[in-house]
Amino acid sequence: MKNYQKFMAGFDLHGDMQDRAVTKKFFQFSEAFKPNIKIMGGDLFDFRGLRKKADKAEQAESLSDDVACGIEFLSKWMDGKGTKVWLRGNHCQRLWDVAESESDGLKRDAAIKGVQELDDLCKTLGIKTYPYSKRLGIHREGRLCFLHGYAAGIYALRKTLQSYGENVIMGHTHTIQSVSVEGLVPKQGWVAGCLCQLDYEYNRSMLGTLNHENGWVYGLIFDDGSFAVYQARQIAGKWILPTEFKEI
Numbered sequence: 542m543k544n545y546q547k548f549m550a551g552f553d554l555h556g557d558m559q560d561r562a563v564t565k566k567f568f569q570f571s572e573a574f575k576p577n578i579k580i581m582g583g584d585l586f587d588f589r590g591l592r593k594k595a596d597k598a599e600q601a602e603s604l605s606d607d608v609a610c611g612i613e614f615l616s617k618w619m620d621g622k623g624t625k626v627w628l629r630g631n632h633c634q635r636l637w638d639v640a641e642s643e644s645d646g647l648k649r650d651a652a653i654k655g656v657q658e659l660d661d662l663c664k665t666l667g668i669k670t671y672p673y674s675k676r677l678g679i680h681r682e683g684r685l686c687f688l689h690g691y692a693a694g695i696y697a698l699r700k701t702l703q704s705y706g707e708n709v710i711m712g713h714t715h716t717i718q719s720v721s722v723e724g725l726v727p728k729q730g731w732v733a734g735c736l737c738q739l740d741y742e743y744n745r746s747m748l749g750t751l752n753h754e755n756g757w758v759y760g761l762i763f764d765d766g767s768f769a770v771y772q773a774r775q776i777a778g779k780w781i782l783p784t785e786f787k788e789i
Contacts, residue, residue: 545786548578549759550687552712553735554614555587555632556607560738563755564614566780567736570773573784574759577623578682582712582733583630583673583689586611591635591652608655612662625668626680630689630713634673683766684708690732702730710770715739715753717774731770733758761786 549571554564571579587607590599619625629637636659640652663670671678673689680687690713692700697714702722709730718732734756744750756774759782773782 545761545763546577547574547759548580548682548762549574549576549757550580550582550710550733551736551757552582552689552733553584553630553715553737554611555584555737556611558587558737559610559614560736560755563736567757568618570782571618576759578762579619579623580626580680580687581615581618581628582687583628584632584712585615585627585630586633586636588632588635591639616662616666619666619668625666626671626687627663627668628671628678628680628687628689629673631673637672683762683768685710685762685768689713698730698732702728710758717754717756717772719772731758731772733772734774
C-alpha cells in the first residue's frame with residue numbers, strides 16, 4: 542500500500558515533568574514506525590513559574606531544566622524530513638503571554654529572548670508552529686483536525702467534536718479517550734493521553750486525575766483524506782503496538 546502517509550502525535554510532555562520511561566518508548570516506537578507526519582500537540586514545556594497564580598516558590602524556581610527538556614525532545618524528534626508541527630498548549634503559551642504583556646521589564650525581555658530562540662529553532666528544524674488559539678491553533682491532515690484542547694472535564698472530547706464539527710485528535714486532559722458524535726456524517730475524536738508523569742504533589746488528593754494515562758496516537762492518512770487512528774497505551778505494563786499495515 543502506497544496511497545497513505547503515516548502520522549504520529551504526542552501531547553503534554555511538560556518539559557522536566559515528563560515521564561522518561563514513557564518518552565523512551567515513544568522514541569523507540571517512532572524509530573520503528575517511521576512516521577511521515579510528526580505532531581507535537583502542545584504543552585511541550587510546563588512553565589509552572591509563569592502561571593498567573595504561581596506561588597513564591599514556583600516563581601523562584603529556575604526554568605532552565607524545563608526549557609532544556611522541551612528543546613531536547615523537540616530537537617530529537619523533529620530532526621529529519623517530513624511534515625513537522627508544533628501546536629502550542631496552554632502551558633507553552635505562558636511564555637508568549639509574558640513576552641507580550643508582562644509589566645516587569647526584565648521578565649518581559651527574558652521572555653522575548655526565549656520566544657525568539659524557540660522561533661529560530663523551529664525555523665531551523667522546519668517545524669510549522671501554531672499559537673494556543675481556539676481559532677488559529679488547528680492543524681489539518683486529510684479529514685483529521687489536530688489541536689491541543691480548549692475544554693476540560695469528562696466531556697471535553699465530546700464538546701470539542703460538537704464545537705468544531707470535524708474529526709479531532711487532541712490532548713490537554715491527560716486522558717485516553719475515544720468517542721463518536723452522531724449525525725448524518727458521524728464525527729470521531731480521540732484524546733491521546735500524555736507523555737508526562739501522572740502524579741505530583743499538587744494533585745495527590747484530586748480524584749479526577751485518577752483517569753490520567755500515558756500514551757500517544759498514530760495511524761494512517763490516505764490520499765482521499767480518510768484515516769485510521771490507533772492509540773498507544775500500556776496494557777498490563779506492556780506497550781503492544783503494531784508497526785506494519787498490510788492490505789488483504
